[in-house]
Amino acid sequence: MAEALPPAFTWTAPTDGAALDVGPGGGQAEVRLTAGSDQFQPFTVSITRDGLPALTEQFSGTSYAKTVTFGPAPVGARSISVKCADPNGLSSTQTRSLVGRDSVPPTVTLDPFSDRQTARSFPHTVTLTGRTNGAASAVTGVAFAFANGPSGSAEDTSSGRDWSAWRVQAPLATTGTYPFMVTVTNSRRSTASASGTITLVAQGPPAFTWATPAVGDMVDLGPAGGQVALRLTSGSDQFYPFTVSIAHDGLPATTDQYTGTEFTKTVPFGPTPVGARSISVTCADPNGLSSTQTRSLMGRDSVPPTAALNPFEGNQTVTSLPHPITLTGTTNGAPSGITEVSYAFDNGPSGVAQDTSPGGDWSAWRLRDALPTTGSYTFRVTATNSRGSTVSASGTINLHL
Structure with missing residues (x-):
């Protein structure tokens, strides 16, 4: 009599190294086996994954399929093993490695912030806020780190306590440029980051360059008056927004907000007088500090009489x-x-x-x-x-x- 042999089966899915999508609720993989009709059945099929207790079922045909659930963590190497035993107690086992990947990776965004800030005293506290995809990715924490500065955990400010909203309050010790990174982590240990830079300067009056009009420029005046194209520039190291006040010819000043490195405005002038005209610009920063420049222009008749x-x-x-x-x-x-x-x-x-x-x-x-x-x-x-x-x-x- 021939010696009895252990069960022979073919594991068709998942293949070795296949991707396994896992989210906050875990993931699934379909195990498919085939066996020849010459096998001594039924098989007892035991499926073990990630060291969990085996799932055991009977296999009484030439094909077998079962959807197997996996826990949400870890992302990366995952293992699954299939053992088939025949009624004689003989068995054979196959093991495969899968690659867990995050089907809902975390996301993080920064709310708009002032990338240049003026300190009146030190340490100066920088506040950053932002958003994550929270419960959808099972976010477990948000951390921050400033180059040459503080690091630590953010505060969960979401109403559902799922880190969908967060806040960082970091004390910076002195002036300088501070690159920073905010990193979110979820329950699968997946991470995502957002970065930025804050430049901290000491308090001082606004500095701006008056590009146009130049001193002595002509203003063409008609029956309805005339216009001047005003343009100011300033460096990114200023404490914005500026409040820009423009006064000319003794009229009440107009006021605008200036939030970037260039400000333009068309300034109307009355029709008279022809000759010397004046215009003055004052820029004030959020600390209440201001600087003023004044220029003289020359009004000329753009439609002289005939x-x-x-x-x-x-x-x-x-x-x-x-x-x-x-x-x-x-x-x-x-x-x-x-x-x-x-x-x-x-x-x-x-x-x-x-x-x-x-x-x-x-x-x-x-x-x-x-x-x-x-x-x-x-x-x-x-x-x-x-x-x-x-x-x-x-x-x-x-x-x-």
Whole structure:
């Protein structure tokens, strides 16, 4: 009689080295076996994994499948062993290694924070807050470490006490640059990190560079005024946000927040005066410290007035005295903001012309007056706009008998 042999079976799944996804509730793997019809059955199948008590079942065919549960930890090397015993008590065993991987790895994010801070005294406490995926990954803790500074455990500030929200309060001893790292760990000992840098400076007034406009720059002014493109820059070592106050021409200051290394703003200027204009910028930091710069600009008329005389008779015969005269003409009116057209005759009358334009903008005008006696009269007609700019047109009228 041939000697009895131990059971022969083929382990088809999982393969050696296969990945095993585990989460907070553990994981599963399907064990599949096959055996030839020439085997002495039923087999007693015992499945052992991670040193836990064996799962035992009967195997009475050519194929066997069972879903086996694994605990959530550890991530990495996991073991599983299958033993098949026949009714004669003969048995054979196979063992495989699996690789546990975290199916819900931890995540960590930092809330926005000031990467440059000004200390009024030391140690200066830095507060950092952030989020994790908490219970979904079974987070067990959040730790922090500052280069050349403190390290330790964060505080769990989540309402469910699952580390989904956390806070770090770290005392920094002196000025300098402090890289830091926040690391979250879950129940499977998986980790994730977020990092940043905080630069700590001593308290001081804000320092900024006024890039535009330059001292003496021209401001083009029209009937509605003009605009200046203001640009400030400052280093990342400042204590932000700045409160930027801009005052010009004695008007109340405008106030804006400046939270970066460049600030731009279009500043409106009134139409008058043409000539010297002033603008002042004050930057104040959250400590209440401030610095101010002032510049002088030059306002110039971007649409100066124009004036033209309509054709007129330069030689006129006098039939009676005083002799009436009428002159008409045009200006560029509303585009220049014309406010008046005046006239003056040498050794004769002067005054203000009449606005004859349909829009009341002095684009057409007329003067009527009388010259007292015969002779030559040189005259000048002057248009004035809202910025005080003027332009003149002149001519001569000869009166004779």
